[in-house]
Amino acid sequence: MDRHDDFREFVLARQQVLMRTAYLLTGDAHLAEDLLQSVLIKVAGKWPKLSGGNPEAYVRKALVNQYISWKRRPRPEVLGTELPERGASHDDAALHRIVLRQALARLAPRQRAVIVLRFWEDLTEAQTAEALGCSPGTVKSQAHHALARLRAFAPELACLLNDSEMEEVAR
Structure with missing residues (x-):
C-alpha cells in the first residue's frame, strides 16, 4: 500500500465538493482548477499529519487563504458588464x-x-x-x-x- 493511498481516496471522494468551493471563490472554472491543484499539492506533503483530523476543513481553509492571497496580487479581471438580452433561450x-x-x-x-x-x-x-x-x-x-x-x-x-x-x- 502506497503512503499516498489515503490522500488519493480523499481527493477522489471530495474532489467535486472542493472544486465547487474553488469555483465559487474564483468565479472561473480554470482559475478554480488552478487554485484547487495548488492547494492539493501543498496538502499532499502534509497529509500524514492531517489524515487523522478533519482534512476537508483544512483543505477548505487552505483554498480560502490561497484565494485571498491570489486576489492580493494584481491580475486583470475581465468580466462582462452587459447582461445577455432576454430571449427564448434565457430563463x-x-x-x-x-x-x-x-x-x-x-x-x-x-x-x-x-x-x-x-x-x-x-x-x-x-x-x-x-x-x-x-x-x-x-x-x-x-x-x-x-x-x-x-x-x-x-x-x-x-x-x-x-x-x-x-x-x-x-x-
Missing part, C-alpha cells in the same frame, strides 16, 4: 445566476469567502470563522456587509438575496 434563473456571479465578483475577497462558505457550503458561523481564522462576530459582520453590497450591486436580485434562498439562486 429568469439563468439571468439571476449571471447577475449574482457578476455581483459576487465585485465583493472583497474575504466577503466573497464568507458568502461562499456560509451560504453555498452551508457552514455554521463558527465553522466559517474557523476556516477564515476570525471570530464568529466577524463572520456575521462580513456576511451582513456582503449581502448589503450584493443588494446594492444587483438590486434586481434583492428579493432573492436572503439566507434561505441564496443557495437556490446559485444552482
Whole structure:
C-alpha cells in the first residue's frame, strides 16, 4: 500500500465538493482548477499529519487563504458588464445566476469567502470563522456587509438575496 493511498481516496471522494468551493471563490472554472491543484499539492506533503483530523476543513481553509492571497496580487479581471438580452433561450434563473456571479465578483475577497462558505457550503458561523481564522462576530459582520453590497450591486436580485434562498439562486 502506497503512503499516498489515503490522500488519493480523499481527493477522489471530495474532489467535486472542493472544486465547487474553488469555483465559487474564483468565479472561473480554470482559475478554480488552478487554485484547487495548488492547494492539493501543498496538502499532499502534509497529509500524514492531517489524515487523522478533519482534512476537508483544512483543505477548505487552505483554498480560502490561497484565494485571498491570489486576489492580493494584481491580475486583470475581465468580466462582462452587459447582461445577455432576454430571449427564448434565457430563463429568469439563468439571468439571476449571471447577475449574482457578476455581483459576487465585485465583493472583497474575504466577503466573497464568507458568502461562499456560509451560504453555498452551508457552514455554521463558527465553522466559517474557523476556516477564515476570525471570530464568529466577524463572520456575521462580513456576511451582513456582503449581502448589503450584493443588494446594492444587483438590486434586481434583492428579493432573492436572503439566507434561505441564496443557495437556490446559485444552482
